[in-house]
Amino acid sequence: MKYALLGSVCLTLVLAFVFGSNYYKEQQSKKYGFMAEENAELFVRDHSATLGSEDAKVYIVEFMDPACETCAAFAPFVKQIMAANPGKIKLVIRYAPFHDGADNFVKILEAARMQGKYWETLDVMFKSQNVWASHHNYQPERLWEVLPRAGVDIEQIKKDMHDPAIAKIIEQDMADVKALNVQKTPGYFVNGKPLQVFGYRQLQQLIQSELDAKYPN
Amino acid sequence: MSQSDQATKTNWNLLFLCWILVSVSTTISIFFSSVLEYEPCVLCWYQRICLFPLILIFAAGLFPAFDKSVIKFALPLSIAGGLTALYHSLLYAGFIPENIQPCSTGVSCTEKYFELFGFVSIPMLSFLAFSTLITLLIILKRRTSR
Numbered sequence: 001m002k003y004a005l006l007g008s009v010c011l012t013l014v015l016a017f018v019f020g021s022n023y024y025k026e027q028q029s030k031k032y033g034f035m036a037e038e039n040a041e042l043f044v045r046d047h048s049a050t051l052g053s054e055d056a057k058v059y060i061v062e063f064m065d066p067a068c069e070t071c072a073a074f075a076p077f078v079k080q081i082m083a084a085n086p087g088k089i090k091l092v093i094r095y096a097p098f099h100d101g102a103d104n105f106v107k108i109l110e111a112a113r114m115q116g117k118y119w120e121t122l123d124v125m126f127k128s129q130n131v132w133a134s135h136h137n138y139q140p141e142r143l144w145e146v147l148p149r150a151g152v153d154i155e156q157i158k159k160d161m162h163d164p165a166i167a168k169i170i171e172q173d174m175a176d177v178k179a180l181n182v183q184k185t186p187g188y189f190v191n192g193k194p195l196q197v198f199g200y201r202q203l204q205q206l207i208q209s210e211l212d213a214k215y216p217n
Numbered sequence: 218m219s220q221s222d223q224a225t226k227t228n229w230n231l232l233f234l235c236w237i238l239v240s241v242s243t244t245i246s247i248f249f250s251s252v253l254e255y256e257p258c259v260l261c262w263y264q265r266i267c268l269f270p271l272i273l274i275f276a277a278g279l280f281p282a283f284d285k286s287v288i289k290f291a292l293p294l295s296i297a298g299g300l301t302a303l304y305h306s307l308l309y310a311g312f313i314p315e316n317i318q319p320c321s322t323g324v325s326c327t328e329k330y331f332e333l334f335g336f337v338s339i340p341m342l343s344f345l346a347f348s349t350l351i352t353l354l355i356i357l358k359r360r361t362s363r
Contacts, residue, residue, distance in 0.1 A: 002229075002280065009237055013244045021252040183254055 025196050032180070036192020042176050043189055044092050047169045049118050052082060052090035057214035060089060060207065063096040063177060063187035066105040067133040071186045072126035077200055081207055088215060089207070093122075095173040096185050101138050103170055104161070108143070110169060111160035112152045120150040228360060229283040235291070235353050236275035242346045243269055249331070249339065258326040260305040264343050267298030271350075285361040292354050299347035305340035 036043055043061045044050070060078060064071040082089045097103040105125065112121035124146060125132075132143040144154055160166075180189070188195040190206045191214075246265060249255045257265065271291055278287025307313045309327050332338050 005233070006236070006276065006279065009240065013240055017244050017248060017252075020248060024252055181254075183256070 029193050029196070032189065032194050033192045035180075036189070042179055043094075043192060045094075045169075045172060045176070047172070049093045049113065050090055051093075051119060053087040054090075056088050056090035058085075058089045058207065058210045059092060059189075059191055061092045061094060061189040061192075063094045063173075063180075063182045063185060065095065065097045065099070065102050065185045066109055066122065066125045067097070067099065067102045067129070067138065068185040069129065069133075072129045074186050074200075074203075075122075075126050077203075081204060085211060088211060094176065095170055096177045096182055096187060097170065097174075098185065104138075104140060105133075105143070106170055107161040107166050108140075108147075108157055110166040111157040111163070112147075112150065114160050114163075115152050115156065117150050117152045121147065121152060124150040224360070225283055228285070228357060229279065231353055231357050231360075232275060232278055232283060232287065235350055235357075236272065236279060238346060238350055238353075239268060239271040239275060242343075243272060245342075253330075255330040255339075258328065260301060260308070260326045261339070261343075263301045264298050264305070264347075267294045267301070267347075268343075270294065285357070288354055288358050288361065292351070292358070295347055295350045295354060299344065299351055302340055302344035302347050306338070306344050309338055309340045 044059065062071075062074075062078070078091060082091060095103075095106045097106050109118065109121055109125065112118060125143070128143070128146040128149075131146060132139050147154055147157070177187075180187075180194075184198075188203055188206070190203075191210045193206060193210070195203055195206055246257075246268065250257050271294055274287060274291050274294070278284045278291070304313070305326060311327075326340075330339060
């Protein structure tokens, strides 16, 4: 009898927790979906780098940091999904350099963009991350050694990275990070819907559900 | 039912109430951090350290039958948690200046996440839970030491 009493209270609490979290996630999903409709700017700014067709109906908005290991791990995965669905997906890169000093690497990336080598540079940065950012021990000087692989002019980058326009981009993205309550990187929104439970499979499911919704048949 | 049986039953019920209180508090605490993603600050962690083990301590005191020695183990934890919650509430409300707080990195202990009815903050909820718990435990202590 006593055990049953304790057990039933446990069960009630667990149920309340599960119910509450499902309810909350549903509300969040609705809220962000609404924000994406009403205020698309929050997700895609004019300055944001994008990859994929202009006609794509599925937008993956990724809040990332070039020095974040999980972001590097997810990059090929997202590209793979995009390749499997040609013309249907557009990737939008937003910045969330949470760690001290991480914004410098965003600046380098944006400076490379001025030379038209954005995606090449991002690719090199991710692939050589263990060299210049192992365990958040940033060594920009080691990045300079590998960056020529992306075909960029290093001296020009060193000059351009201090452009106030770049600082402004980061400032705007960080403001949107706050507005959208992104707390970890990579933070994904697919057509405004946040990735609720983090993981490869979950991201794929979220993208697939949007693909199914936008491209029936 | 004899008088002492009745007293033991009441004691068991009081302790069960304590257990419900800490279980509900823990569930809410984990809901805040895991679902609503409110990052717990340093002081919150100290209070959680006092709160979470109480679930098991109270459960151990309830089964197989009421054991009064549970008070001896639970009271120090409750008082430590209550004092931390009091300090945290005062800090949060601004009665203690923020520059002497121990948590400068990570989340600020005065970060406003949630305020029930516009004034009941998370540290206040914690203080309310711990002080209720201390009261219940003192009542139990009195009852059992007679």
